[in-house]
Amino acid sequence: MKTQHTDVVAEYLREVDLRLAGLPVLQRRELLADLAAHIENERVERNLQGEAELIEVLERLGSPEVVARAAYEEAGPLPPVVEPPLPPRMAPPMPPAPRRERAPWVLPVIGVGFVSFLVLMVLCAGFFAFSRQGNPAPAPEIATPAAPAPEMSLPAAPTLLDGPTPLDAPVPTATG
Structure with a gap:
C-alpha cells in the first residue's frame, strides 16, 4: 500500500x-x-x-x-505561473544555396577554342591529303647486294721467266 x-x-x-x-x-x-x-x-x-x-x-x-x-x-515580483515546458523544436531546414552564375565570357571563349581546334584539324588533314596526291612518291627501291660471281681461278699464263710449267711437263702414261 x-x-x-x-x-x-x-x-x-x-x-x-x-x-x-x-x-x-x-x-x-x-x-x-x-x-x-x-x-x-x-x-x-x-x-x-x-x-x-x-x-x-x-x-x-x-x-x-x-x-x-x-x-x-x-x-516576489516574478513572472506568472507558466505551463510545463514544451519539448524543443527542430531547427527549420536550411534554404538551398544560391545558384552560382557563370561569367558571361566563359561559354564564348570555350566555343571559339573548340571551333579553332576543328579548323586546325581540317587544315592538317587537307595538307596531308594534298601532299600525297600532288607528288606520288616513287616506290622505294630495295637495294639488294648482287650475288658474287663464283670465283674461278685460272692458271696464270706461263711466262718465259717462270721456267717450265706443269703443262710442259711430260704426262705419264700408263703402259700396259
Whole structure:
C-alpha cells in the first residue's frame, strides 16, 4: 500500500515542480522538500492508511496550480505561473544555396577554342591529303647486294721467266 501512497505524492510533487519552472532551482527544491515533509508528517500523525485519505490531504494543500501561485507570490515580483515546458523544436531546414552564375565570357571563349581546334584539324588533314596526291612518291627501291660471281681461278699464263710449267711437263702414261 505504501507504493500507492508514494505514487500519488510523487505525481503531485512533479506537477508542482513543473509549474514552478520560473523560480530559481534552489528555491524550487526547498519548496518541494518542504511539501514532501509536510505530507509525510500528516500521514504519520493521522495514521493514514488509504490512498483516499492521502488524496484528501493533498486536496487540502491545494492543486499544484494554487501551490505554485502561492510560491510565486511569496517569492516576489516574478513572472506568472507558466505551463510545463514544451519539448524543443527542430531547427527549420536550411534554404538551398544560391545558384552560382557563370561569367558571361566563359561559354564564348570555350566555343571559339573548340571551333579553332576543328579548323586546325581540317587544315592538317587537307595538307596531308594534298601532299600525297600532288607528288606520288616513287616506290622505294630495295637495294639488294648482287650475288658474287663464283670465283674461278685460272692458271696464270706461263711466262718465259717462270721456267717450265706443269703443262710442259711430260704426262705419264700408263703402259700396259
